[in-house]
Amino acid sequence: xxxxxxxxxxxxxxxxxxxxxxxxxxxxxxxxxxxxxxxxxxxxxxxxxxxxxxxxxxxxxxxxxxxxxxxxxxxxxxxxxxxxxxxxxxxxxxxxxxxxxxxxxxxxxxxxxxxxxxxxxxxxxxxxxxxxxxxxxxxxxxxxxxxxxxxxxxxxxxxxxxxxxxxxxxxxxxxxxxxxxxxxxxxxxxxxxxxxxxxxxxxxxxxxxxxxxxxxxxxxxxxxxxxxxxxxxxxxxxxxxxxxxxxxxxxxxxxxxxxxxxxxxxxxxxxxxxxxxxxxxxxxxxxxxxxxxxxxxxxxxxxxxxxxxxxxxxxxxxxxxxxxxxxxxxxxxxxxxxxxxxxxxxxxxxxxxxxxxxxxxxxxxxxxxxxxxxxxxxxxxxxxxxxxxxxxxxxxxxxxxxxxxxxxxxxxxxxxxxxxxxxxxxxxxxxxxxxxxxxxxxxxxxxxxxxxxxxxxxxxxxxxxxxxxxxxxxxxxxxxxxxxxxxxxxxxxxxxxxxxxxxxxxxxxxxxxxxxxxxxxxxxxxxxxxxxxxxxxxxxxxxxxxxxxxxxxxxxxxxxxxxxxxxxxxxxxxxxxxxxxxxxxxxxxxxxxxxxxxxxxxxxxxxxxxxxxxxxxxxxxxxxxxxxxxxxxxxxxxxxxxxxxxxxxxxxxxxxxxxxx
Amino acid sequence: xxxxxxxxxxxxxxxxxxxxxxxxxxxxxxxxxxxxxxxxxxxxxxxxxxxxxxxxxxxxxxxxxxxxxxxxxxxxxxxxxxxxxxxxxxxxxxxxxxxxxxxxxxxxxxxxxxxxxxxxxxxxxxxxxxxxxx
Numbered sequence: 001x002x003x004x005x006x007x008x009x010x011x012x013x014x015x016x017x018x019x020x021x022x023x024x025x026x027x028x029x030x031x032x033x034x035x036x037x038x039x040x041x042x043x044x045x046x047x048x049x050x051x052x053x054x055x056x057x058x059x060x061x062x063x064x065x066x067x068x069x070x071x072x073x074x075x076x077x078x079x080x081x082x083x084x085x086x087x088x089x090x091x092x093x094x095x096x097x098x099x100x101x102x103x104x105x106x107x108x109x110x111x112x113x114x115x116x117x118x119x120x121x122x123x124x125x126x127x128x129x130x131x132x133x134x135x136x137x138x139x140x141x142x143x144x145x146x147x148x149x150x151x152x153x154x155x156x157x158x159x160x161x162x163x164x165x166x167x168x169x170x171x172x173x174x175x176x177x178x179x180x181x182x183x184x185x186x187x188x189x190x191x192x193x194x195x196x197x198x199x200x201x202x203x204x205x206x207x208x209x210x211x212x213x214x215x216x217x218x219x220x221x222x223x224x225x226x227x228x229x230x231x232x233x234x235x236x237x238x239x240x241x242x243x244x245x246x247x248x249x250x251x252x253x254x255x256x257x258x259x260x261x262x263x264x265x266x267x268x269x270x271x272x273x274x275x276x277x278x279x280x281x282x283x284x285x286x287x288x289x290x291x292x293x294x295x296x297x298x299x300x301x302x303x304x305x306x307x308x309x310x311x312x313x314x315x316x317x318x319x320x321x322x323x324x325x326x327x328x329x330x331x332x333x334x335x336x337x338x339x340x341x342x343x344x345x346x347x348x349x350x351x352x353x354x355x356x357x358x359x360x361x362x363x364x365x366x367x368x369x370x371x372x373x374x375x376x377x378x379x380x381x382x383x384x385x386x387x388x389x390x391x392x393x394x395x396x397x398x399x400x401x402x403x404x405x406x407x408x409x410x411x412x413x414x415x416x417x418x419x420x421x422x423x424x425x426x427x428x429x430x431x432x433x434x435x436x437x438x439x440x441x442x443x444x445x446x447x448x449x450x451x452x453x454x455x456x457x458x459x460x461x462x463x464x465x466x467x468x469x470x471x472x473x474x475x476x477x478x479x480x481x482x483x484x485x486x487x488x489x490x491x492x493x494x495x496x497x498x499x500x501x502x503x504x505x506x507x508x509x510x511x512x513x514x515x516x517x518x519x520x521x522x523x524x525x526x527x528x529x530x531x532x533x534x535x536x537x538x539x540x541x542x543x544x545x546x547x548x549x550x551x552x553x554x555x556x557x558x559x560x561x562x563x564x565x566x567x568x569x570x571x572x573x574x575x576x577x578x579x580x581x582x583x584x585x586x587x588x589x590x591x592x593x594x595x596x597x598x599x600x601x602x603x604x605x606x607x608x609x610x611x612x613x614x615x616x617x618x619x620x621x622x623x624x625x626x627x628x629x630x631x632x633x634x635x636x637x638x639x640x641x642x643x644x645x646x647x648x649x650x651x652x653x654x655x656x657x658x659x660x661x
Numbered sequence: 662x663x664x665x666x667x668x669x670x671x672x673x674x675x676x677x678x679x680x681x682x683x684x685x686x687x688x689x690x691x692x693x694x695x696x697x698x699x700x701x702x703x704x705x706x707x708x709x710x711x712x713x714x715x716x717x718x719x720x721x722x723x724x725x726x727x728x729x730x731x732x733x734x735x736x737x738x739x740x741x742x743x744x745x746x747x748x749x750x751x752x753x754x755x756x757x758x759x760x761x762x763x764x765x766x767x768x769x770x771x772x773x774x775x776x777x778x779x780x781x782x783x784x785x786x787x788x789x790x791x792x793x794x795x
Contacts, residue, residue: 448695450695489694489704490713492701492740492787493694493701496694496697502704502711509692510705512692567738567788574738
């Protein structure tokens with residue numbers, strides 16, 4: 001595999017992953033008894049193509065699995081018998097191929113034995129693998145699987161462009177927009193513009209708008225890039241819990257920000273798991289309740305204004321009457337259910353882990369500037385609605401001023417603007433009648449923990465709707481709506497709760513963009529004490545050594561999210577200094593190729609050092625050949641992972657294994 | 662011999678290796694981020710980029726008599742931040758460092774121009790700021 005450009009390997013992984021998704025879906029159809037000759041033919045074609053590519057690129061285990069799969073399928077096709085039992089061993093084979101294309105080299109003997117056994121059980125008896133091989137040229141389908149023949153619906157040309165280039169384009173488009181705004185701002189102070197200048201400015205604005213829309217469109221991808229594997233997930237969950245579930249996906253062509261899609265799988269899987277494990281009842285219970293024996297689970301997505309609604313709906317038990325009672329008139333279901341640790345299940349099952357964790361999903365949506373809603377009736381099922389922004393980087397915000405600071409609130413969360421006067425107070429909570437409903441009124445400064453002089457009478461108030469709650473937030477002045485580029489506050493301020501980021505306004509001032517959920521959640525406690533707060537008992541500290549900023553920050557975020565304190569170094573020399581200085585470093589995760597001192601040399605230097613020679617070292621690199629791996633291990637590395645197939649679970653599992661947390 | 666940027670924080674003498682310093686400029690307009698720790702003064706617009714700004718005085722355990730005037734743009738391990746200081750007094754070498762210090766955030770001290778000068782360990786300062794809760 002060394003002779004091939006990593007680009008090819010990446011292409012192979014992409015393509016094979018897609019084919020495996022399609023195979024899984026076809027196998028699920030066979031398993032539920034509604035597939036015929038056509039499905040088996042498609043499966044056969046996929047297996048055959050995977051076999052060819054895997055063989056060429058040296059993925060021998062994948063090739064062997066695809067080959068065995070092909071043999072079973074050939075036998076099934078020849079016998080024209082599509083019994084549902086045939087699906088299980090083939091699904092195990094696709095799972096094993098999936099693992100092996102990622103390069104983790106899991107043993108495949110068991111899976112191959114299963115396949116051979118299932119083949120032996122088919123009419124025609126056990127054949128030697130060679131028979132299958134010999135017959136395959138004959139059975140290659142007529143409509144060849146050549147690239148282009150199937151991959152190009154319509155005649156669009158597709159370019160593979162690195163994601164960071166698109167991000168940069170969007171950044172630049174955003175910067176130009178702001179630049180233009182600043183220009184308009186300065187020109188605004190001058191007297192009448194000549195009609196020519198005004199025309200040119202108008203034309204420029206339209207073209208910029210077009211550029212921005214195109215850049216945003218390049219940054220978004222359809223939801224289906226992450227839904228293809230979900231039918232399989234649901235099927236496995238249903239099988240493990242003995243449930244009968246029919247799963248459907250609609251609106252998979254809805255576009256979402258690439259960054260959101262990258263992180264959406266986990267919360268989505270979590271919601272599906274909740275629905276299967278806790279929502280949908282066992283068959284007998286459903287029949288008793290007069291429901292169809294088969295549970296229905298639906299994932300659907302559709303745009304809702306500047307947001308996208310992703311809904312996980314089931315027709316299971318729904319919430320208990322207690323929850324409805326607790327929510328009462330004032331609280332939303334989402335609020336009750338997303339309370340940390342709240343669970344709709346009476347017993348905790350292994351499958352869903354501890355607690356149902358709707359709080360984590362809500363926190364996820366809020367951190368993106370989105371929201372979580374829940375609709376449910378006892379006995380009638382439940383809908384969990386994730387509201388997500390269409391594009392992360394650009395946001396329409398209402399700009400307000402309070403105590404000298406400038407803040408932005410997503411327009412999507414603003415219902416209306418009111419003048420706050422004639423409020424009533426009950427139990428220290430000020431309230432205002434807005435369209436016949438009494439809404440709590442809170443000072444923006446109090447919500448954020450800012451110090452500010454008291455508000456004047458008749459101050460403006462924004463009616464915010466978020467998390468199923470509505471509230472009025474008061475400020476000094478409203479400065480108007482703007483479309484802004486939201487930038488992260490960076491690692492030093494990332495832990496301050498309540499902000500989505502910050503934006504530079506036309507006049508050069510910085511507006512802090514506030515999470516809408518923060519504004520409906522009541523006042524915040526005063527900021528923490530001045531003395532540094534000691535960290536809780538330390539998890540082992542990890543040193544990440546990597547010259548690429550993106551990779552470094554990615555690894556840092558993965559490890560920090562798992563609770564490890566992380567320090568970083570840009571090359572081997574910085575790493576050695578850090579190790580000398582910081583006795584708490586318990587593990588090193590390093591790249592191979594770096595300026596000054598590379599990963600192999602760093603590993604050797606650590607092994608040769610006196611006091612820290614036993615420090616565990618994990619090499620994470622884009623070099624995946626066996627030779628490279630051997631060199632890494634010989635240098636004294638404890639583990640060796642390939643970046644192309646980089647999987648955060650793998651990294652965490654490896655780290656955990658080495659530092660025994 | 663390494664070169665140091667020499668500076669004053671709450672009237673005391675400090676220095677940091679120049680390799681960590683990108684730029685020095687006026688403190689300018691810093692927007693507070695409500696809810697952040699007191700060490701974090703807020704954010705500042707630096708040529709269209711949003712730069713987090715910390716005050717070195719509370720980090721080093723010092724109380725300020727006068728507000729800071731200058732901002733150091735420092736970088737360590739891919740992390741960038743602005744640090745408010747009283748003033749920058751020059752660039753130069755230091756006599757050999759004594760490594761015993763009372764603060765975790767110092768890599769040593771040196772006796773220069775009749776004053777004890779603390780040499781700030783920038784990677785540690787960044788680590789401390791990142792590790793702190795809001």
